[in-house]
Amino acid sequence: MKGIQKLIMSTEDTNTIKTNWKQILRESPEVSKRAAQKFQISKKWFGPAPELFPFKLNGYWLRLITAPDDPIGVQTFPDEKEFQETASASVDPLQEERYRKAPLIIHRYRDRALFLVSNTCAVYCRFCTRRRQVGRPPFPRQIQIMESLNYLRAHTEIRDVILSGGDPLMLSDSRIRRLLVQLRRLPQIKILRIGTRMPVTLPQRITEPLVKILRHFQPLYILTQFNHPAEMTSESRRACTLLVEHGLPVLNQSVLLKGVNDDPEVLLDLMRKLVEIRVIPYYLHQLDPVRGALHFRVPVEKGREIMQYLWAHTGGMAVPTYVFDNPEAPGKIPLYPCAGQS
Ligand SMILES: *Cc1c(COP(=O)(O)O)cnc(C)c1O
Numbered sequence: 525m526k527g528i529q530k531l532i533m534s535t536e537d538t539n540t541i542k543t544n545w546k547q548i549l550r551e552s553p554e555v556s557k558r559a560a561q562k563f564q565i566s567k568k569w570f571g572p573a574p575e576l577f578p579f580k581l582n583g584y585w586l587r588l589i590t591a592p593d594d595p596i597g598v599q600t601f602p603d604e605k606e607f608q609e610t611a612s613a614s615v616d617p618l619q620e621e622r623y624r625k626a627p628l629i630i631h632r633y634r635d636r637a638l639f640l641v642s643n644t645c646a647v648y649c650r651f652c653t654r655r656r657q658v659g660r661p662p663f664p665r666q667i668q669i670m671e672s673l674n675y676l677r678a679h680t681e682i683r684d685v686i687l688s689g690g691d692p693l694m695l696s697d698s699r700i701r702r703l704l705v706q707l708r709r710l711p712q713i714k715i716l717r718i719g720t721r722m723p724v725t726l727p728q729r730i731t732e733p734l735v736k737i738l739r740h741f742q743p744l745y746i747l748t749q750f751n752h753p754a755e756m757t758s759e760s761r762r763a764c765t766l767l768v769e770h771g772l773p774v775l776n777q778s779v780l781l782k783g784v785n786d787d788p789e790v791l792l793d794l795m796r797k798l799v800e801i802r803v804i805p806y807y808l809h810q811l812d813p814v815r816g817a818l819h820f821r822v823p824v825e826k827g828r829e830i831m832q833y834l835w836a837h838t839g840g841m842a843v844p845t846y847v848f849d850n851p852e853a854p855g856k857i858p859l860y861p862c863a864g865q866s
Pocket residue numbers: 630631632633636637638686849855856
């Protein structure tokens with residue numbers, strides 16, 4: 525009897541998963557307001573003030589939060605500390621605006637570029653490096669997309685394009701398909717990547733119809749961002765498995781965050797769980813010194829201790845590269861192993 529009930533429930537689950545990501549997003553403003561009331565978040569975080577990075581979550585993500593200071597709550601709920609850190613931090617720590625070569629193109633490294641096709645996400649992460657533009661207008665327009673594609677066409681040194689934002693999977697399936705078709709018309713672009721937190725923050729977005737579109741544009745890699753083992757649910761596992769089984773490798777880029785995952789056992793657990801579902805731990809990012817997010821910073825020394833712990837307790841497949849980003853460097857800079865280490 526129990527087995528049958530379980531089976532019925534899982535069939536219901538798959539049925540709702542197929543149809544309801546749009547519904548979850550439609551309800552997200554209302555759900556965010558209710559969550560703010562419940563957890564006593566000030567109304568100002570919904571306001572239009574330009575210095576505020578808006579608060580937004582959705583019904584799926586809310587279910588994972590047990591308290592505002594648990595590892596998922598901390599990533600999601602705004603904190604007054606965001607205002608206390610203006611001196612040493614920048615709104616654009618990576619100087620991306622300097623490298624904005626077309627309306628939506630950040631071209632900083634030799635053979636790869638970011639294409640910022642979306643300005644919104646399913647959840648706004650409080651530590652977001654691009655919080656200066658995420659969650660607020662102006663939203664990418666068709667003319668900007670065309671101009672950006674023209675830049676890519678003219679710059680034949682670019683062989684790897686990363687759709688980013690915001691979250692590109694906030695776009696509809698048909699818009700995503702159109703974009704990928706346009707990119708695949710440029711023969712110099714060998715690799716496509718999509719940077720998306722949807723497998724984590726709204727795994728219902730990863731549908732059969734979506735992956736059936738994406739698989740036509742291989743090699744196409746999915747870069748996602750699990751930060752804590754509590755984010756690994758049956759839904760997120762299903763989403764990653766669906767991607768992988770359609771030939772879309774999933775790579776994970778965690779951000780090292782104080783109060784979330786600055787703990788060797790927590791990251792060891794996360795990395796092992798990722799490998800179990802065939803998601804490859806790619807990067808562990810030292811947080812960029814972005815204004816409003818400094819309270820999430822973890823000292824590099826602590827990060828290195830965690831790296832040492834991972835190497836000592838599991839295999840290389842489960843160990844990401846610990847990196848930081850410097851606007852002057854030709855690529856990400858590894859922080860581990862470091863000189864003088866035995
Ligand atoms: C991180 C980043 C990339 C991708 O770097 P990889 O090391 O190839 O993953 C590309 N462009 C910019 C501007 C970046 O910040």
